[in-house]
Amino acid sequence: MELRQMRYFVGVAEELHFGRAAERLYISTPTLSQQIKQLEREVGTTLLIRHSRGVELTPAGQVFLARARETIQAAGLALKDTRRAAGLDEPVLRLGLLNGVPGWLPAALEQLAADRYPSSTVTLAAGTTVDQVRMLSSGEIDLGLVRTPLTLPVATTSEHLADEELGVLLAATHPLAERTELTLDDLAGLELIWIQRAAAPEFYDDALKRLGDQIRLSDISMSHSQLHSALRVRRGAISLGSCRAATPDVVWRPITGRPLVAKYAAIWRTDSHNPVLRSMTVSPGLTAVRQQVVAD
Structure with a gap:
């Protein structure tokens, strides 16, 4: 079983349609279908029920989806932490995009990242306030956007950004x-x-x-x-x-x-070693974003 096959399965399980999943994964639909069948043979049971409108997960498929997501996340963290230990950390900021947040707020944070760390890139992961806290705690994002009031987990801090x-x-x-x-x-x-x-x-x-x-x-x-x-x-x-x-x-x-x-705030882990995040939190940093947003 390969990580690639797990990613293919997660794509189909989330889209519930082979055609849409194939487009999202940049492979052909027949190739995707073949890979899923091979995965099911290795697992030893049917994971997806195919019908004319798309697909649905079997009970075994639902269990496999949860475990596949955990495995993919663990593999990504292993690679990231290893590269960081070897001094090969890439300047990437994973920003949590809060559902319903004003568009100018993540844009201002992205601009701050570009100003403080010109070679960096910003990736986005959408979710609710609760999702942002969970993703931050699990290492899926470096900086989250939330609505307050909010009780923060241990080793997490925040900066108020906008009303x-x-x-x-x-x-x-x-x-x-x-x-x-x-x-x-x-x-x-x-x-x-x-x-x-x-x-x-x-x-x-x-x-x-x-x-x-x-x-x-x-x-x-x-x-x-x-x-x-x-x-x-x-x-x-x-x-x-x-x-x-x-x-x-x-x-x-x-x-x-x-x-x-x-009230919107940014949250991040105080023990984070992400160089882009660290550059953004050096004063005035996020405070300047707050002033800019309020002024706008």
């Missing part, structure tokens, strides 16, 4: 859409569809506490990218977000009297 006002998102046909701003009293009894608590528990709880108990929390939750679709279906409901989320059919209105703020 963004949160307001109400609602369908353009909603009766409250005619107003230019809203109060908490206006929102009393309305259904609030928002992100899953598991994505950022402390940020989630803090925001709801600030809203008070007048709003009725929905029995459904969505990712940032799905909130618009939810509001188009439940036109009497509302959500929370920044003015960036406004579209012709979903409007944004500020909350007066008790504004909500999303």
Whole structure:
């Protein structure tokens, strides 16, 4: 069994389609199918069920997917740590891209990396606040972006970077859409569809506490990218977000009297030896990014 075959399997398992996986992996579909069949012969059981719409994982395939991801990650860390010990560390910063973060924030961090370490490159790994903490702890990223408040793990530090006002998102046909701003009293009894608590528990709880108990929390939750679709279906409901989320059919209105703020921070391991990260955290470094973002 080869790491290459594991990577092929993970690609198919994530895409659930041989054609899309082959395109992502830059190989032909017949070659990919052949490699998966060879892998299944070696494992001794079927890992994928093929049908006209794509594929699905068998119970054995689900177990193999989890273990394959762990093996690929371990192999990558072994190579990275060995190269670092030999003085061959490449100037790469693995940046965690927080779901829903303002686009100018990762762009500012990428520019800071380029200014402080001109020969470096930046790679991105997307995820929620909880994902960022997990990836940082497991060594998958060097610098993460999160929403605060957040309790940090041991040997992890943070730098506040930016604030963004949160307001109400609602369908353009909603009766409250005619107003230019809203109060908490206006929102009393309305259904609030928002992100899953598991994505950022402390940020989630803090925001709801600030809203008070007048709003009725929905029995459904969505990712940032799905909130618009939810509001188009439940036109009497509302959500929370920044003015960036406004579209012709979903409007944004500020909350007066008790504004909500999303606070973004960078987090990193204090024991990291990444040269690009170290160059970025030397004063003023990330502080300069915060000043630039606030000024913008």
